[in-house]
Each structure stands twice: as C-alpha cells, then as structure tokens.
Amino acid sequence: xxxxxxxxxxxxxxxxxxxxxxxxxxxxxxxxxxxxxxxxxxxxxxxxxxxxxxxxxxxxxxxxxxxxxxxxxxxxxxxxxxxxxxxxxxxxxxxxxxxxxxxxxxxxxxxxxxxxxxxxxxxxxxxxxxxxxxxxxxxxxxx
Numbered sequence: 001x002x003x004x005x006x007x008x009x010x011x012x013x014x015x016x017x018x019x020x021x022x023x024x025x026x027x028x029x030x031x032x033x034x035x036x037x038x039x040x041x042x043x044x045x046x047x048x049x050x051x052x053x054x055x056x057x058x059x060x061x062x063x064x065x066x067x068x069x070x071x072x073x074x075x076x077x078x079x080x081x082x083x084x085x086x087x088x089x090x091x092x093x094x095x096x097x098x099x100x101x102x103x104x105x106x107x108x109x110x111x112x113x114x115x116x117x118x119x120x121x122x123x124x125x126x127x128x129x130x131x132x133x134x135x136x137x138x139x140x141x142x143x
Contacts, residue, residue: 002034004139005101013123014101014113015139021069022077022097029067033132035098036065038112039076040130041121042083065132077108084111 005014015038017031040063063076074096081093099106116123125131126140 001028001030002135002138015109015116015125016101017098017109018100020097020099020103021073022095023074025069025097027069030135030138032069032073033065033067033135035069035077035109035112036063036067036073037125037131037135038109038115039063039073039080040065041128042080042112042115043076065130067132067134081108084108087111 001018003016003018005016006012015034017028017034019026019028019031021027021031021035043061043063060072060075063072077098078096081095085093093106095106097106098108098112101109115121122128124140126133126136
C-alpha cells in the first residue's frame, strides 16, 4: 500500500510503496498504481529525464495507469531507470523493478520523489492530471 511519509516538521514529503513493483514482483495493485503514476509523470512533458532530448516519446506512450503490472509497465520502468543512469549522480539500476524505500541497490522510488521536487511539481499528487483517485484516501486525509 502506498504511503506518504513526512519528517516531524512536515517540510520533507516522501512517497513510498510497501512491496516491489515490476518483473517477478508481488505487484500489489495500489503500489503499482503509484509507480505507474510516477512513470506517467516521468515520461510526460512535465519533466525532462537525463539523457533524453526534449519531446522524446517513449515507445508505447502514454503508459496506462490501471494497477496492472504487465509488459508495458515493466518496459516503462526499464526506460526510466536507463534515463536515471544518465543523471549526473546515477542512483538507479536497470532491472525492471521498483523497490520500497531503503532497499539496497535500487533508488528508483527516491529518484521519482526527487523528480517531483526538482521540477517543482505539486507534492499534493491529486492536483496533477492523471492521478489515480483510488489512491487519494490512502495518502491524504480530507476535511
């Protein structure tokens, strides 16, 4: 299940998943939805991934955000991980999986969180087009 983690002063927000998403992974539906949403943002016109010319289209774009981790989702994970490898400080491996925070050897989820901050995208994800409504009550309390 996806979670929104914060520090005590709520100045840092970090989106997390409970289980691995991708090839040969548990692929919990809600974790997959969050990863697919991040993949949709990462491959949209909102951001420019390292080593990717502006306007580059990912084969099979846009990603379908449906909570099912099939070949399209795995392909997008690998594509984004390859782009993250071209960052000034590579912090992700191309393995077709996104692991929970703190898992040694993979920081794809951390890169997604950094991407949101770097491009000044709203930390309140429901404000971004395409956010899966099913995740809203899991991550946010509404008054």
